[in-house]
Amino acid sequence: MTKEKPDDIMAVPEKDKKTFRMGLILFTVYIIGYFLFTIAGTFNKNILMTRVLGLNVGIVGGMLIIVSAIIIAVYYNWYAGQVETGVN
Amino acid sequence: MAYTFQPIAVALFLVITAITLGISFWAAKQVKTASHYFVAGGGVKWLVNGIAFAGDYLSAASFLGIAGMIAFFGFDGFLYSIGFLAGWIVALLIVAEPLRRCGKYTFCDALLFRLEDKGVRLAGAVSTLIVSLFYLIPQIVGAGSIVQPLLGLSYEVGVVLVGALVITIVATAGMVSTTYVQFIKGFLLLIAAVALTGGVLWATGLGPVDFISNILDNPTLTTPSGVMDGNAFLAPGIKFKNPLDFLSLALALILGTAALPHVLIRYYTVPTPADARRSTVIAIAAIGVFYILTLFLGLGAMHFMTVDPANQNLSAPLLAEFIGGEIFFGLISSIAFATILGTVSGLIMAAAGAISHDIWTVYLGNTQDDAQTLRMTKITAIGVGIAAIILGIVAKGMNVAFLVGLAFAIAASANLPALISVLFWKGTTARGVSLGIWTGLLSSCGLILIGPTIMGAGAIFPLANPGIVSIPLSFIVTFGVSMLEK
Numbered sequence A: 001m002t003k004e005k006p007d008d009i010m011a012v013p014e015k016d017k018k019t020f021r022m023g024l025i026l027f028t029v030y031i032i033g034y035f036l037f038t039i040a041g042t043f044n045k046n047i048l049m050t051r052v053l054g055l056n057v058g059i060v061g062g063m064l065i066i067v068s069a070i071i072i073a074v075y076y077n078w079y080a081g082q083v084e085t086g087v088n
Numbered sequence B: 001m002a003y004t005f006q007p008i009a010v011a012l013f014l015v016i017t018a019i020t021l022g023i024s025f026w027a028a029k030q031v032k033t034a035s036h037y038f039v040a041g042g043g044v045k046w047l048v049n050g051i052a053f054a055g056d057y058l059s060a061a062s063f064l065g066i067a068g069m070i071a072f073f074g075f076d077g078f079l080y081s082i083g084f085l086a087g088w089i090v091a092l093l094i095v096a097e098p099l100r101r102c103g104k105y106t107f108c109d110a111l112l113f114r115l116e117d118k119g120v121r122l123a124g125a126v127s128t129l130i131v132s133l134f135y136l137i138p139q140i141v142g143a144g145s146i147v148q149p150l151l152g153l154s155y156e157v158g159v160v161l162v163g164a165l166v167i168t169i170v171a172t173a174g175m176v177s178t179t180y181v182q183f184i185k186g187f188l189l190l191i192a193a194v195a196l197t198g199g200v201l202w203a204t205g206l207g208p209v210d211f212i213s214n215i216l217d218n219p220t221l222t223t224p225s226g227v228m229d230g231n232a233f234l235a236p237g238i239k240f241k242n243p244l245d246f247l248s249l250a251l252a253l254i255l256g257t258a259a260l261p262h263v264l265i266r267y268y269t270v271p272t273p274a275d276a277r278r279s280t281v282i283a284i285a286a287i288g289v290f291y292i293l294t295l296f297l298g299l300g301a302m303h304f305m306t307v308d309p310a311n312q313n314l315s316a317p318l319l320a321e322f323i324g325g326e327i328f329f330g331l332i333s334s335i336a337f338a339t340i341l342g343t344v345s346g347l348i349m350a351a352a353g354a355i356s357h358d359i360w361t362v363y364l365g366n367t368q369d370d371a372q373t374l375r376m377t378k379i380t381a382i383g384v385g386i387a388a389i390i391l392g393i394v395a396k397g398m399n400v401a402f403l404v405g406l407a408f409a410i411a412a413s414a415n416l417p418a419l420i421s422v423l424f425w426k427g428t429t430a431r432g433v434s435l436g437i438w439t440g441l442l443s444s445c446g447l448i449l450i451g452p453t454i455m456g457a458g459a460i461f462p463l464a465n466p467g468i469v470s471i472p473l474s475f476i477v478t479f480g481v482s483m484l485e486k
Helices: A012-042 A046-048 A058-083 B007-028 B034-042 B046-057 B060-073 B075-102 B106-113 B118-151 B155-172 B175-204 B208-217 B243-259 B261-269 B272-305 B313-363 B370-396 B400-414 B416-425 B428-449 B452-458 B469-485
Strands: A001-002 B116-117 B222-223 B226-228
Touching: A012 A046, A012 A058, A012 B075, A012 B243, A012 B261, A046 A058, A046 B155, A058 B075, A058 B272, B007 B118, B007 B155, B007 B175, B007 B222, B007 B243, B007 B313, B046 B175, B046 B261, B046 B272, B046 B313, B060 B075, B060 B118, B060 B272, B060 B313, B060 B400, B075 B106, B075 B261, B075 B272, B075 B400, B075 B416, B106 B118, B106 B261, B106 B313, B106 B416, B118 B155, B118 B261, B118 B313, B118 B370, B118 B400, B118 B416, B118 B428, B155 B313, B155 B370, B175 B272, B175 B313, B208 B272, B243 B261, B243 B400, B243 B416, B243 B469, B261 B313, B272 B313, B313 B370, B400 B416, B400 B428, B400 B469, B416 B428, B416 B469, B428 B452, B428 B469
Parallel strands: none
Antiparallel strands: A001 B116, B222 B226
């Protein structure tokens, strides 16, 4: 038996909505980069074998995906903190 | 490979394991209610929780499995490092705060914050149990692997030993103990990875870029998988002969993290949604640094050939022995063992919560007070622990990162579509959610059963990881059924 709860249970404070919108933008950018990298590895691995900075695109790209996740996380936390304190 | 008894390594192992158990018994005194047991009373500081997140996540798969996978398969192993971390972006930006706002104890509570339905609870509980068991198997395999060279015991004895220790931890203290064990272990693991990477670069006399360049430039690189061109070793295709396997694994890894029950339960151990977000950021930073270092651990093991051809999971501990002798080997192995103890504890907690809270108490309607709930959960935890020991013995010899990749695929298929739809779409119906969970669960497990992991060369389904089929299928069923019902 299903008992649906009222819609306002999903109500989200305006500040949280703003933070979530920023999260979605960052997520979209990140996911595009991740899947471009994955598609290259799947269908054209020669791209990942191209030498760059003494390494290859596969290693550099992989490192970038890891490092950019850290940068995005730190930025997102800073942004959310600004929104919470009313600065942004 | 033959291993000999090493007294200093054993002494270190006993000390670190005794400290882990000591924390557990100390924390046991703080457990007064079911809330304390499941989510540490919701009062854990975000910094502690963040490192504990990292401790939970940097399990046997990360330390033992990925290093071994990179040593044997080069870039295809590094894909696990990339994907395991990328999944945290989904957890942070999409799931963390909404989940913390709505839940109480378990993944099912999150699903039910808007739809009170017994079918959804049953599906969510079964899914939690299956995912936790699939994640438990590689941890137990890792424990058995470590004990062989460390104590000179057989694999099977190692599995029983870790099972018994974990049951002791979980049956006494619950989430408080697990959190502090993971916090300390997370720090130790990071320090160990930094030291091991430093040791690799010191032993080769090269900088990080030169070390990798030398491997790339070697046209006749000797690897555990044979002699090959260095550039080919550090490109996709050594393990994943079918390119779609690469894509399927990448999809499962990025979508699996945010759907792992033992990760989700940790969002409830902090006081506020903002704390959940902050602890996730700490986790991403710690885990990210660690995964970059796994490349050097794996390539170091390949370079110095510190590998056991019969057990990929021992590459990092054997590398430690090569670089720092018995003491370093004992330290690294003991930290890896403590890692497994902590991770297995968290997983058993999640599985036990699903059975005792979601199925026994709520679904079957057995009304209990707090003391009875705790007793039931501890009995369940013992049962899950015994099941994990048996499954760990059956899975002997498999790479633990690969096994965890399968757990990610099941979690992403069964849990994520349900979670996303419930958290963000008002049109979600109970039937859509429960059918979506069952579809994801059955299709991913079914495809693993008829895939090469189980059936070998005669596999009906050609891919080792089912994510590319089962994840979209579950999304389609969850949203399709909900739309048809509205």
